[in-house]
Amino acid sequence: MATGRTHRPATRSRGIPEATVARLPLYLRALTALSERSVPTVSSEELAAAAGVNSAKLRKDFSYLGSYGTRGVGYDVEYLVYQISRELGLTQDWPVVIVGIGNLGAALANYGGFASRGFRVAALIDADPAMAGKPVAGIAVQHTDELESIITGNGVSIGVIATPAGAAQQVCDRLVAAGVTSILNFAPTVLSVPEGVDVRKVDLSIELQILAFHEQRKAGEGERVALPIEGGDLEPSPGGSRGTEGERVALPIEGGAQAGPMARAGQDTGAAAGGRQQGPDGDVPAVMPA
Amino acid sequence: MATGRTHRPATRSRGIPEATVARLPLYLRALTALSERSVPTVSSEELAAAAGVNSAKLRKDFSYLGSYGTRGVGYDVEYLVYQISRELGLTQDWPVVIVGIGNLGAALANYGGFASRGFRVAALIDADPAMAGKPVAGIAVQHTDELESIITGNGVSIGVIATPAGAAQQVCDRLVAAGVTSILNFAPTVLSVPEGVDVRKVDLSIELQILAFHEQRKAGEGERVALPIEGGDLEPSPGGSRGTEGERVALPIEGGAQAGPMARAGQDTGAAAGGRQQGPDGDVPAVMPA
DNA sequence: CCATCTTTGTGCACGCGTTCACAAAGACAT
DNA sequence: ATGTCTTTGTGAACGCGTGCACAAAGATGG
Numbered sequence: 135m136a137t138g139r140t141h142r143p144a145t146r147s148r149g150i151p152e153a154t155v156a157r158l159p160l161y162l163r164a165l166t167a168l169s170e171r172s173v174p175t176v177s178s179e180e181l182a183a184a185a186g187v188n189s190a191k192l193r194k195d196f197s198y199l200g201s202y203g204t205r206g207v208g209y210d211v212e213y214l215v216y217q218i219s220r221e222l223g224l225t226q227d228w229p230v231v232i233v234g235i236g237n238l239g240a241a242l243a244n245y246g247g248f249a250s251r252g253f254r255v256a257a258l259i260d261a262d263p264a265m266a267g268k269p270v271a272g273i274a275v276q277h278t279d280e281l282e283s284i285i286t287g288n289g290v291s292i293g294v295i296a297t298p299a300g301a302a303q304q305v306c307d308r309l310v311a312a313g314v315t316s317i318l319n320f321a322p323t324v325l326s327v328p329e330g331v332d333v334r335k336v337d338l339s340i341e342l343q344i345l346a347f348h349e350q351r352k353a354g355e356g357e358r359v360a361l362p363i364e365g366g367d368l369e370p371s372p373g374g375s376r377g378t379e380g381e382r383v384a385l386p387i388e389g390g391a392q393a394g395p396m397a398r399a400g401q402d403t404g405a406a407a408g409g410r411q412q413g414p415d416g417d418v419p420a421v422m423p424a
Numbered sequence: 425m426a427t428g429r430t431h432r433p434a435t436r437s438r439g440i441p442e443a444t445v446a447r448l449p450l451y452l453r454a455l456t457a458l459s460e461r462s463v464p465t466v467s468s469e470e471l472a473a474a475a476g477v478n479s480a481k482l483r484k485d486f487s488y489l490g491s492y493g494t495r496g497v498g499y500d501v502e503y504l505v506y507q508i509s510r511e512l513g514l515t516q517d518w519p520v521v522i523v524g525i526g527n528l529g530a531a532l533a534n535y536g537g538f539a540s541r542g543f544r545v546a547a548l549i550d551a552d553p554a555m556a557g558k559p560v561a562g563i564a565v566q567h568t569d570e571l572e573s574i575i576t577g578n579g580v581s582i583g584v585i586a587t588p589a590g591a592a593q594q595v596c597d598r599l600v601a602a603g604v605t606s607i608l609n610f611a612p613t614v615l616s617v618p619e620g621v622d623v624r625k626v627d628l629s630i631e632l633q634i635l636a637f638h639e640q641r642k643a644g645e646g647e648r649v650a651l652p653i654e655g656g657d658l659e660p661s662p663g664g665s666r667g668t669e670g671e672r673v674a675l676p677i678e679g680g681a682q683a684g685p686m687a688r689a690g691q692d693t694g695a696a697a698g699g700r701q702q703g704p705d706g707d708v709p710a711v712m713p714a
Numbered sequence: 715c716c717a718t719c720t721t722t723g724t725g726c727a728c729g730c731g732t733t734c735a736c737a738a739a740g741a742c743a744t
Numbered sequence: 745a746t747g748t749c750t751t752t753g754t755g756a757a758c759g760c761g762t763g764c765a766c767a768a769a770g771a772t773g774g
């Protein structure tokens with residue numbers, strides 16, 4: 135999901151499949167709710183329903199952690215909460231910095247779910263000098279100049295990027311150089327990072343577009359009359375069916391530009407943070423900061 | 425991968441794999457950037473690098489849409505932008521409502537990337553009467569009472585839920601009843617919806633927890649000395665290693681409560697919106713609204 | 715102590731997604 | 745027109761994730 139799935143297929147860490155890891159927080163949430171209700175034990179069937187997954191899948195997931203259930207009874211809620219928390223690394227404190235305190239950054243800073251999961255907002259960082267010193271969610275915003283010292287000083291290893299897309303790669307590079315090895319990226323850009331750094335992506339625009347795809351499909355099925363859309367049958371001649379642009383042919387422009395400006399598009403692995411142009415949109419995260 | 429992945433495995437719509445659909449917006453973004461730079465054509469290799477994927481994967485993805493490339497040359501940027509936009513349904517207008525105008529909801533309302541992708545914020549809805557009439561991002565917030573009339577009046581089929589978790593299912597039910605068939609959910613809850621309704625989930629907390637897992641793993645590999653963590657070897661006796669709770673045994677509580685309060689945990693498919701209790705966290709979306 | 719009943723843990727098969735590797739297609743030069 | 749060179753489109757193999765179905769484990773009752 136949210137999308138976001140720009141995660142290195144990675145090293146099947148400790149034998150626990152990535153898909154299972156992604157579901158553990160789901161189980162943890164359901165278990166926490168049960169715990170607060172003082173429910174002592176829960177069966178795989180019940181817990182699976184609460185987490186919205188298949189019970190067999192849940193049992194298989196738990197089997198990667200060890201044999202923590204009791205046949206004929208189920209799982210001990212408290213014990214499982216602890217085991218999953220430990221497996222996810224939530225029993226320790228994770229200082230986090232948020233870079234880019236715009237609409238979204240501020241909203242994230244106000245998120246109450248950090249502390250209880252072991253995450254602590256160590257600092258808020260923004261490039262706007264006017265923001266420096268202003269308190270957001272009870273924390274004074276600091277200027278980008280202090281990024282490195284903040285990271286090293288607090289031993290931060292997780293960074294959240296909520297800047298415009300144009301600044302994201304640059305911020306990312308600085309975070310990584312300062313020692314951050316896990317990044318949650320809200321900017322609509324593909325971040326390139328060195329080996330060993332994890333990046334997860336959250337992108338509202340992408341999620342909506344995926345929904346639109348399915349929505350269109352649903353609509354097109356009910357009334358396949360008035361809509362000449364529904365293409366895709368290997369018919370590459372759209373002609374002027376759409377009004378946006380006049381003529382569309384497969385090869386209107388031939389010739390040059392094979393490796394000229396093109397080469398840059400593909401190979402901006404690290405140093406391309408310089409010349410990004412401003413698009414009308416897509417250049418800011420799901421939520422326009424500042 | 426942020427997210428959110430609570431998406432029905434679904435019907436392999438029109439032969440286009442779900443995984444491919446999820447990548448189309450990525451390609452579209454890269455292509456749009458090239459288009460703005462007036463780049464006429466692009467090879468699969470270059471475009472793949474820009475989108476952060478494998479070139480073979482990209483070619484296979486495009487092959488599901490049809491044969492839009494030219495061997496020896498590459499793909500025509502403008503034409504491909506159009507084809508993908510059409511496939512995703514972005515050539516038409518999608519009115520969207522945002523329910524829950526807190527920190528996050530407001531941030532989403534300010535998002536500039538809506539319009540250019542064919543999404544239009546038709547209305548902002550909040551349950552707080554004090555919010556009604558207040559302009560957010562240039563749009564007056566409307567009260568929840570008007571939810572149904574707004575949906576039907578504007579022909580809205582996509583809804584965004586940014587309410588606290590406690591209200592999410594209820595809001596979801598009302599949206600669906602009013603005609604919404606695609607939902608983007610920011611509340612940390614598993615939404616249950618009838619067949620035919622798509623739900624995508626975005627959850628900051630989950631993303632951070634997944635990062636923490638990998639982060640812990642990295643840390644545990646470098647110095648497997650001072651950390652007695654690194655467990656998982658089928659050793660289910662944690663003892664008192666953690667301070668939160670005293671003793672942890674696999675089966676501290678036996679006996680009753682097999683189907684009493686437990687049954688409710690699993691079976692709250694629709695009408696359970698009533699009795700949710702307030703947890704310390706996790707009860708609000710990634711960003712605490714209001 | 716034995717029988718029964720519940721629920722876990724998992725072997726197995728299936729399907730999707732990814733990747734490799736290459737033949738076919740077309741551009742371009744001569 | 746022919747040859748060379750580039751790049752697409754895809755057949756095929758592989759690996760991961762999912763779900764079924766069932767044997768084993770343990771609780772519970774007599």
